[in-house]
Amino acid sequence: MALVKYNNNSISAVTSAASIPSGAMTLIKTLTASSSATLSFVDGSSDVVLDSTYPIYVFKFINIHPATDSAKFMVNFRDGGTNYDATKTTTAFFAAHAEDDSLTQFTYSTGDDVAQSTGNAPLSLGVGNGNDESCSGEMFLYSPSSTTFVKHFISTTNIYYSGNRTMQTFVAGYANVTAAIDGVQFVMESGNIDSGKIKLYGIKDS
Secondary structure, eight states, rough: OOOOOOOSSGGGOOOOOOOOOOOEEEEEEEEEEESSEEEETTTTTTTTTOOOTTSEEEEEEEEEESSSSSEEEEEEEEEESSSOOOEEEEEEEEEETTTTTEEEEEEEEEGGGSSSSSSOOOEEHHHHHHHHTEEEEEEEETTTTTTOOOOEEEEEEEEEEETTEEEEEEEEEEESSSSSEEEEEESSSSOOOOEEEEEEEEEEOO
């Protein structure tokens, strides 16, 4: 077999190269809490995109720390008006394990689901407000700009529970509206979001 030798031995002789593909997730906006009553993402405001540009949006929760002990981390949606009051139905369950191994639990959380509610929907159980306690996780929102279908969302969070245990909460549901969802708001059940970040991403070609 003959040895093939290329003449372009210098990188300066290369006239073109394939581009490196970007990731499927595109960071749209990061909000940082500082004793914040709410963290809100509104389409068209402060560089936020929440429309048909992406079929799937992902919110990443990073060390959400409440001012009030044992407060739930919650979400609501805006469907064209100025209020975050879209009608929602959700389901919720959680797994728990105590630091001292005294408790293990896997439970449907009847107090954390909502049925055709316009109020805030819990995404976690009660987050501790100790210096090292917080909540982290993510929420997927599907086709928020659709005017045909309800708007499905799925969330997974893990918290340092106020009772010194890890608790992973699984929440899923839909905003039962055919109007486009143009805003998403996060809030604690009581008190402020003392600190933490929420990042909004769009998933391309999904």
